[in-house]
Every structure is written in C-alpha cells, then in structure tokens.
Amino acid sequence: MPRFVRYAQLGRIRRRGFGRELPEQVRRTPGARRPPRNGQRLWITEPNLIGLTCWCNSLAIRGAEHVSSRFREGINDVPVAEYFSQDYHSARGLFQHAAQSAGAILQTFELPGHRDPSNRPLTIDVGRIGTREPDRALVILSGTHGVEGFCGSGCQVGFFVDHLCRALPASACALLVHALNPFGFAWLRRVNEDGVDLNRNFIDFSKALPSSTAYEALHDYLVPTDWKGEGRRAADIGLDAYIKQHGPRAFQSAITGGQYTRPTGLFYGGATATWSAKTLISILRQQLPPTVRYLAVLDLHTGLGPTAYGEPILTSRGEGDRERATKWYGPEVKDLAADEAVAARLSGSISDGVSHARPDVELTFLALEFGTIPMMDVLTALRADHWLHSSPTGDPAVRTEIQLQMRNAFYCESADWQAAVYGRTADFIYRACRGLATSSSP
Numbered sequence: 001m002p003r004f005v006r007y008a009q010l011g012r013i014r015r016r017g018f019g020r021e022l023p024e025q026v027r028r029t030p031g032a033r034r035p036p037r038n039g040q041r042l043w044i045t046e047p048n049l050i051g052l053t054c055w056c057n058s059l060a061i062r063g064a065e066h067v068s069s070r071f072r073e074g075i076n077d078v079p080v081a082e083y084f085s086q087d088y089h090s091a092r093g094l095f096q097h098a099a100q101s102a103g104a105i106l107q108t109f110e111l112p113g114h115r116d117p118s119n120r121p122l123t124i125d126v127g128r129i130g131t132r133e134p135d136r137a138l139v140i141l142s143g144t145h146g147v148e149g150f151c152g153s154g155c156q157v158g159f160f161v162d163h164l165c166r167a168l169p170a171s172a173c174a175l176l177v178h179a180l181n182p183f184g185f186a187w188l189r190r191v192n193e194d195g196v197d198l199n200r201n202f203i204d205f206s207k208a209l210p211s212s213t214a215y216e217a218l219h220d221y222l223v224p225t226d227w228k229g230e231g232r233r234a235a236d237i238g239l240d241a242y243i244k245q246h247g248p249r250a251f252q253s254a255i256t257g258g259q260y261t262r263p264t265g266l267f268y269g270g271a272t273a274t275w276s277a278k279t280l281i282s283i284l285r286q287q288l289p290p291t292v293r294y295l296a297v298l299d300l301h302t303g304l305g306p307t308a309y310g311e312p313i314l315t316s317r318g319e320g321d322r323e324r325a326t327k328w329y330g331p332e333v334k335d336l337a338a339d340e341a342v343a344a345r346l347s348g349s350i351s352d353g354v355s356h357a358r359p360d361v362e363l364t365f366l367a368l369e370f371g372t373i374p375m376m377d378v379l380t381a382l383r384a385d386h387w388l389h390s391s392p393t394g395d396p397a398v399r400t401e402i403q404l405q406m407r408n409a410f411y412c413e414s415a416d417w418q419a420a421v422y423g424r425t426a427d428f429i430y431r432a433c434r435g436l437a438t439s440s441s442p
C-alpha cells in the first residue's frame with residue numbers, strides 16, 4: 001500500500017479521535033471529560049473555534065512530509081489515551097482504521113436483528129496479520145463481556161498502531177477479534193443480546209447442564225423486586241448473611257460459577273449456543289489454517305482484582321499447560337482450574353470453545369483480568385443492571401444512572417489506568433510471541 005494512503009488512514013484515526021464524534025459522546029456521558037493535554041484536547045471536549053484553530057495549526061506545523069517520515073521510520077506520536085474510545089461505535093471505527101493502516105486483512109460479522117443506541121449495525125470485526133501459511137498463531141479477544149470491551153479494544157488498537165505484530169515469529173499470524181459481544185459493548189452490559197454471559201456459554205447443551213443450585217439460593221437477593229426500596233434492603237441483608245455463613249470465596253463462586261436456570265440472572269450461561277459463540281468457532285476454523293499447530297490466546301477482561309493490575313489467568317486443560325504457561329509468562333500466572341485466580345472456577349468458558357473449535361492445536365489460553373473498582377461495587381453495578389432489565393423502568397434517568405454505573409465498574413477512563421492496562425497487555429503480547437517462537441513438536 002502506498003505510504004501516503006497509509007498516512008491518510010492514520011489521519012482518519014486522528015480525525016475520529018479528535019473529531020466530530022467525540023463531543024456528542026462526551027455530552028451523553030456526564031463527567032467523562034478527558035484530561036487536557038494540548039490544543040487538540042480542547043477540540044474534543046469543547047468543540048469551538050479555538051480547538052479548530054489549534055487543530056489546523058497542528059497540521060501546518062507538523063507538515064505532511066514531517067509526519068509521513070516519522071511514520072515511515074516506525075515512529076508514531078498518537079498518545080496511548082487515544083487508543084481508547086468513548087463508545088462501541090467509535091471503538092469499532094478506530095479498530096478498523098488501525099488494522100487497515102497496519103496492513104491487516106479485515107473481516108466483519110454483523111449481529112442480525114440488533115442495532116446500537118444510534119441504530120447503527122453491531123458487528124464482530126476481525127483483523128488478521130502475519131504470514132499466509134502460519135504454523136503458529138496469536139489470538140487476542142476483546143469484549144467477551146460487552147462493556148469490558150472499552151479496555152480490550154484500546155489495547156487492540158495499540159497493537160496495530162504500535163506495530164506490535166513485529167514481535168510475531170516469522171511463521172506466525174495474529175488474529176484480533178474485536179467486540180466478541182458487540183451488543184453488550186454498545187448497550188453497556190456484560191451479557192449479550194439474550195442476557196447470556198459468553199464466558200459460560202460454551203457447553204454441550206445436548207448433555208446435562210451444570211448445577212445451578214448454589215446460585216439459586218442467591219438469585220432473589222441478587223435481583224430484588226425493587227432497587228431503592230424495602231425489597232433491596234431485605235436482599236442486601238440476605239447477601240450479608242450468606243457471606244457470614246459461607247465466606248466470601250464461596251459467595252463469589254456461587255454467583256460467578258455460571259448458572260443455567262435464570263435467564264434474567266447474573267452469569268447466565270444460556271440455553272443454546274449464542275451467535276457470538278458460533279461466530280467465534282467459525283472464525284477460528286476459517287481464519288486459522290490446518291497448518292497451525294500452536295495457538296496462544298489472550299482474552300482481555302476487566303472488573304476483578306486490584307485497580308489497573310492485570311492478573312494472568314490460565315485455563316489449564318491438560319498435562320504441561322501450567323509448566324508451559326509459567327515458562328512463557330512467568331510465575332505470576334494463576335490457574336483457574338486450580339482455583340488460584342482472582343476469578344472463581346466456572347463452566348462453559350471461552351477456553352472450552354477454542355479447544356472445541358481447534359482440538360488439533362497446542363492451546364495456551366490466558367485471560368488478563370484488569371482490576372477497576374472494589375469487587376462488591378462491581379457486584380452492585382451488575383445487580384442494578386440485571387434488576388433494570390428484569391423489571392424495566394420507564395424512568396430514563398434511572399436507566400442512564402445504571403448504565404453509567406456499569407461503565408464505571410468495568411472501565412476506568414483515566415490516563416494512568418489506560419497506560420497501565422495497555423503497557424501490561426503489550427508486555428504479555430511480547431511474552432506470548434516469545435513463547436510461541438519456542439514451541440516445537442517433540
């Protein structure tokens with residue numbers, strides 16, 4: 001691709017980041033001002049003549065040739081905060097432009113029957129880069145849990161803008177799956193369009209379903225009859241009593257392990273394979289040729305653990321997985337199967353789905369779980385969200401308040417948090433690539 005075309009595409013990233021879409025989003029999200037950094041920032045939060053003047057001056061001062069030469073030298077001066085978007089639609093556009101600018105091949109899968117809040121399509125977008133005949137591959141997933149996609153999307157954009165694909169071994173390709181749950185991302189929910197948690201959905205529904213007994217004991221407390229009245233107060237007392245009797249870890253496990261009996265409840269695994277689950281399996285089978293023997297997956301999540309720390313959570317499936325993951329990623333790896341992680345054991349995970357889709361590969365599946373706010377506050381946001389959707393209120397102010405609560409529970413819109421999660425993810429991408437480079441048949 002001619003360099004001036006690539007630069008023009010990078011320019012579109014800038015215009016999306018700095019331009020017409022953001023002021024509208026900022027207005028929709030009270031208090032979501034970004035920290036000021038330069039004249040271009042003024043244009044983001046206050047679309048006025050001063051900002052426009054700064055933007056024009058900025059372009060004139062840099063000069064196309066100057067920026068073009070920096071890009072040619074592999075230098076980009078797009079700040080990390082610009083990798084992160086204000087909403088699903090902007091995130092999708094940014095991902096597409098970053099992927100195309102880096103020379104990736106894009107594929108789009110549209111979710112039928114649903115639109116975003118502005119009546120625009122909802123899609124899973126896939127960017128593929130690297131050799132056409134790989135024997136190993138890196139897959140990076142974002143938005144498995146909808147609203148958590150703010151984080152994952154930003155890191156995926158950085159992958160392309162910062163050319164992290166250069167870390168790939170020569171015989172590898174990378175597949176970046178953007179917004180696996182586009183509905184949840186766009187509508188600020190953790191679950192998908194059917195109220196399903198995708199990370200509990202990859203089970204064989206023709207067989208007996210996993211037990212939901214532990215969750216059943218808590219459901220009425222988790223999703224009370226009212227949110228600000230006597231029903232909520234009684235529910236909170238019930239939850240406190242459960243924690244006192246069984247302990248916090250048993251409490252977490254009962255709620256998050258996955259349940260298959262309450263479609264309006266938390267961590268519902270569904271009654272059938274979701275559109276996202278089927279689409280992911282199809283992507284992995286079609287986009288990764290049979291020559292691929294080694295597969296590293298990084299699945300980007302938020303909402304558990306210390307703020308801005310990314311806990312590497314392995315899902316070990318067999319002998320050697322733990323040893324290999326520790327060799328690749330270091331001793332801080334926690335094994336979900338051994339109940340070591342900040343997350344509790346669960347059924348029907350994405351890891352199960354990847355393993356089902358590609359049983360022929362040596363799979364090293366790692367989730368990076370980035371902390372946001374305290375766990376009980378995250379749980380409160382989830383309860384509010386499920387209450388809202390189980391008994392829809394006609395009050396738009398309540399709906400907006402709960403949507404904002406969800407966004408803030410799963411995404412910290414601050415430059416320090418964004419820098420921490422992006423740096424950590426970039427580091428783990430390098431670790432995965434080094435690990436993949438060492439993989440070989442016995």
Ligand SMILES: [Zn+2]
Pocket residue numbers: 144145148300301302
């Ligand atoms: Zn998650």
